[in-house]
Amino acid sequence: MTFNPVYLFELSLTLYFAALIVSVTELFRGTKTTSRIMISFAAAGFVLQTANMALRYMGEGYLPIASLHETAAFFAWCIVAIFLYLEFRYMLGLLGSFIMPTAFILMLSSSMLPRAMKPLPPILQSSWFGVHIGLAFLGNAAFAMACGIGVMYLIQEHNLKAKHVHGLFKRLPNLSVLDDLNYRLISLGFPLLTLAIISGVIWAESALGGYWRWDPKEVWSLITWLIYALILHVRLTSGWRGRKVAILSIVGFAAVLFTFFGVNLLIKSLHSNMMD
């Protein structure tokens, strides 16, 4: 491969940054053009990042989702994928302003982590591992989106209750569509997370010889899973919706982030040992 994939990564990082800047300015002064520019930046960054991942795959022969650098970038990639899908499907105003920051911060932290492509340790050379990681981050990306939409809901709900009906209020989507999307995203993320945990358990059994070892990562994944299970439960049985669910989906995503970064960086866990 003559073209160095590192440049692709930097380019997509730059494009995401451009999208982030435009999406934040959009909060204060937005037109159809600014939103189009923002989506073009995000889409271009997404294409380059996809190319980067493909090149790494071809170079190394395994999906580039092993090291923390790769997983953080993959996490961002999943988020942007879901964002672009929602943007084209629903064309909600200002969605990017609430999700691009998360995607960009993930990419930025990925860029600061060691990037070298080490040969995959034999323990990770299992298709169950690929499935485990892929499902986990697709699910997490759905939760990230649900969190962004939850924030939008809370702002819009506050505006309506407080009768602040100008500026951002005019441009944010209506409450029903936000609540509905929040529900759909969590209904998408929850089974993905469930399957990720199951595939992780299967992989652990084959690779480590035990299903569950109460490792901090496992514990936090379980906590995250319980939070989202609770959200779906109260929605379906007690008819919770709107503000309370929006708050819970923000709490849930905080747990996701802690499971991903906090456990790796703060607590020495089996997962992080394998990655580094």
Added chain:
Amino acid sequence: MNPLVIGLNHKTADVEVREKVAFGGDKLAPATDRLVSLPGVHEGVILSTCNRVEIYVNAENPASVENEIKNFVSDFHSVDRASLDRSLFVHCGDEAIRHVFRVASSLDSMVVGEPQILGQLKDAYEYARENRKTGTLMNRMMNKAISVAKRVRNETRIAENAVSISFAAVELARKIFDDITTKSAMLLGAGEMAELAARHLINAGVKSMCVSNRTYSRCVELANEFNGRPVKFEEFLTEMEHVDIVICSTGAPTFVVMKDHVKGVMKARRNRPIFFIDISVPRNLDPAINDLDNVYLYDVDDLQGVVDTNVEQRKIEAEKAEAIVTEEIGNFRKWLASLDAVPTVVALRERADAIREDETAKALNKLGICDERTEKIIRSLAHNIVNKMLHPPTAALRGEAADKEILVDLVRRIYKLDSEEVER
């Protein structure tokens, strides 16, 4: 070629005067015919709506035409000329253009940004054009006014926000519910403004409407009027479990619905959002209702607040629109000035001379070194051809033809004398 506007509108005349001088229905045809037959009037468009009666003409001599038109209006409608003069405004030149652009862009409307006026202006112009009462100036001015109005609508948010209480309620409902056509509404009590809000909701496509009132006969009556369902007053709380929007205006001196009532309702409707609009004074809905999750309550003052914000917003947007109008007047003036013969003759001459110089140089270049005499002959040949070719158009442009503007416009277009191609 002078644009002239004479008219009266809601700012200068009361409705009694406006209705007297309106050119409605079958009056429009004879009036337009007479207008363009007035001495010095070349083209004419009459715009007659309930808020304004305005006459746009291309006047040879604005001062005398102004008088002619005023006499014509007073004569046509048998209105005393002196009293008419008090209500009439007159704009000439740039101000006339500005006026037409502002009217089209709804900057001159009673409710700034209301969309009907553009359609009315289009109709008035279409009528005049189809009956051959318009020419170079009016066609250009009206088309430009329509395009300015479109620019204003696209580039500003002048028409975006509701400026009446009943519309504001619909606008808010759209921020709570995704698809209003799947929602149902309840009208609790009656009252002019509440009924208006209900009507707006029906126009917005609300799925169904039910009506509840203390007196059942009135309730049935209103239900028929709205094509809705009557609900007994004792049962409205149960009914509230099934509706999404409640417009309340009962005339009761105290709160009719309390927070605890709505708490029960919300439990029964599994927290599906509900929007209360309390139009009654004194209020009928306990303001504490707004504290409940998924419940949104707006009273008259809140709605008025929304309207005030929107009016403020429209004012800001109107300033942007005025800037667009001013910019476009500049463009229009350029075109108008270009219709003057002298600069056109000069421009034509310059274009021809440039070509002559260019081609002579090329020819001499090809011949290589040649004697002075040959060069002189070639130069004079080119010179004479150009002069002879330019003589007739120049003479025509300098002449005193009545349709000179058309000629100037034609010459400029044929020879492409305007760097920016004339848009149609």
